[in-house]
Amino acid sequence: MQSLGAGEKAKAAPDVLSRPVLVAFSTTNFGKSTFWTLADILCLVFATDTLGLEPAFAGAIILATLVWDAVSDPIVGALIERSPVLPRAYGRMIMWAAPAAALLLPMIFAAQFIEGAGGVAVFLIFLLLYRTAFTFIDIPDNALFARVSLTDQLRIEGAAARKLMATVAAVGVSASTAWVFSDAAPFSEGARILIAATAAGPVAAAALALGARSVARWDRAPATAQARRLSLVALTRCPAILAMAAHIFLSTFAMAVFTGAIVYYARFILGDAAWFADAITTYLLAQAAGVAFWGGIAARTSIRPSLRAAALACIAAGPAYLVYDAPYVFLVACGFFGLCAGGLNTLRWAMAASVIDEAAPQLGRRSEAAVMAFFSLSVKTAIGVASLAVGAVLSMSGYAPGDVASPERAVLFQYCVFAMFAAAMLASILPLTARRA
Numbered sequence: 001m002q003s004l005g006a007g008e009k010a011k012a013a014p015d016v017l018s019r020p021v022l023v024a025f026s027t028t029n030f031g032k033s034t035f036w037t038l039a040d041i042l043c044l045v046f047a048t049d050t051l052g053l054e055p056a057f058a059g060a061i062i063l064a065t066l067v068w069d070a071v072s073d074p075i076v077g078a079l080i081e082r083s084p085v086l087p088r089a090y091g092r093m094i095m096w097a098a099p100a101a102a103l104l105l106p107m108i109f110a111a112q113f114i115e116g117a118g119g120v121a122v123f124l125i126f127l128l129l130y131r132t133a134f135t136f137i138d139i140p141d142n143a144l145f146a147r148v149s150l151t152d153q154l155r156i157e158g159a160a161a162r163k164l165m166a167t168v169a170a171v172g173v174s175a176s177t178a179w180v181f182s183d184a185a186p187f188s189e190g191a192r193i194l195i196a197a198t199a200a201g202p203v204a205a206a207a208l209a210l211g212a213r214s215v216a217r218w219d220r221a222p223a224t225a226q227a228r229r230l231s232l233v234a235l236t237r238c239p240a241i242l243a244m245a246a247h248i249f250l251s252t253f254a255m256a257v258f259t260g261a262i263v264y265y266a267r268f269i270l271g272d273a274a275w276f277a278d279a280i281t282t283y284l285l286a287q288a289a290g291v292a293f294w295g296g297i298a299a300r301t302s303i304r305p306s307l308r309a310a311a312l313a314c315i316a317a318g319p320a321y322l323v324y325d326a327p328y329v330f331l332v333a334c335g336f337f338g339l340c341a342g343g344l345n346t347l348r349w350a351m352a353a354s355v356i357d358e359a360a361p362q363l364g365r366r367s368e369a370a371v372m373a374f375f376s377l378s379v380k381t382a383i384g385v386a387s388l389a390v391g392a393v394l395s396m397s398g399y400a401p402g403d404v405a406s407p408e409r410a411v412l413f414q415y416c417v418f419a420m421f422a423a424a425m426l427a428s429i430l431p432l433t434a435r436r437a
Contacts, residue, residue: 017148019157021214025148026161028094028141028211033166034204035101035134037173041280042180042193043108043127044387045263048394049401050112050190051119059391061124066384069131070377076139077373087369090140091212091219097136098208102201104130109197112190135376137208142372146353148218152303155350160295163346164288169207171284173200178277181263235367235374240358243431248348249378250428251311254421255341256386258317259283261417264394265321265330268413271404275327282331283338290342297343303351308432310343315425321418324410389420 017025047058080086086093104126111123145162149155173196179185180192187195212219235241259280266275290310298306317340320333352375360366397405397413405413 017154017158017215017218022148022154022158023161024214025144025211026158026165027207027214028137028144028165029162030165030169031098031204031206031208031211032134032137032141033169034173034200034207035105035137037170038105038197038200039108039127039130040260040383041173041177041263042197044260044391045181046109046112046190046193047123048399050109050188050193051123052401053120055391055394055399056388057391059388059394061120061127062387062391063384065124065127065131066380066387068128069135070380070384072132072135073139073373073376073380074370076135077370080139080143080369081367087143088219090144091216093140094137094212095209097133098205101130101133101137102205104133105201106194106198109190109194112188112194138376139369139373141208141211142349142376143368144212144215144219145349146356146368146372148215149350149353152350152354153299155353156295156298156303156347159346159350159353160291162349163291163342166345167284167288167291167342169204171281171288174277174280174284176200177280178274181273181276183273234363235359235370238359238362240355240362241371241374244348244352244355245375245378246431247307247311247428248352248375249382250424250431251344251348252379252382253386253389254314254425254428255344256383257390257417257421257424258337260386260390261321261393261413262334264390264399264413265417268394268397268399268403268405269410270325270327270330272327275330278327279331279334283334283341286335286338287342287345290339291346292342293339294343295346298347298350303347303354304432306343307347307351308429310340310347311425311429311432314340314344315422316340318418318422318425321414321421324407324414390417393417393420 044058044062047053047061048055051058053061107126108123108130111119111126113119114122145158149158176196180196181189185192262279262283263273263276266279267273294306294310297309314337317333317337320330320337323329352372356366356368356371359371393413393416396416397409399405399413
């Protein structure tokens, strides 16, 4: 019998990931989460408390950069889809963009050394550049996940592993905020933010490189899509994609409002910034447990009803914002919210990969990069709108750095945050109840 050559052996090998490779690939989410969480936690606080910007204006700046981040997602997705080379170069795109993000992140917070409008301009410019670099990490990584997870079981396991890695990274970042936000720590708060960003960037870049290399074989595989132009309009005409994008936007907005307001609940309501590290760490550790809990439920039933149940359960944590000066109640609520959010975050990305298969007949192709870019647009737009909303609520409540709310201002802050969170999370369930296209 004639032996196979190296190239023929590669073609004959089953195109299925083993669990160790799936775990190794999930380290890209460790890197992405480190980059994303640092910006998510630190940028708004840096803008209000170090640069001294009015909260609503600071929220508008964050929103502007996230809108650009969101808009750049479909641009990058379309660029990949229309190229004969880029669908086979996801890993190389990640490994070029990750060091760029690591270099740009500290430059955002170096704006503190420039006074006045110049500092604000530097903050905005480097945050825009950082968001752009992140897009060239995020879209190829999500497209690779959709390519390699070809069954519901792999999608659940892969999304769970990726979320656990992301949670580990986020816990590390949030735990560091105990030092960053401590009044007793050396240096100014702005300098501590800069130090944290400088130290974390290379770690995130290394994790991304490791994950990208682990699936190099699939990265080199021929793209599943045929050479054909695919417009954003075509995506919006697909009911399955549109429903999933609506769910992702609404659920992301709700989660971003809840988590984004935690730091201000600690500072403005409880009058002790140290509570933030405890609350966010509790949330993230519970989220890790939620990944396993909801992933197990989905594996025994199916993804869609499990996702609906996780979203509905999240709402029960909302009333914690109505409890004035009750830190331990708030910690418990953050833990419960994390348990539910772990399932929500995991299962919606597992379902997103399934939607790519579902939409393929209508689109005429399996468009990994373009569809995932459309979902990333929903995520980032929602986070930007949430930043603006939280900033507006703070302005209405009379927030000022170092100030503790009076009962009247506290009530306004608490009820607005609760109303936005609960309404958006409840609305996110509706697209999941629609019939499949």
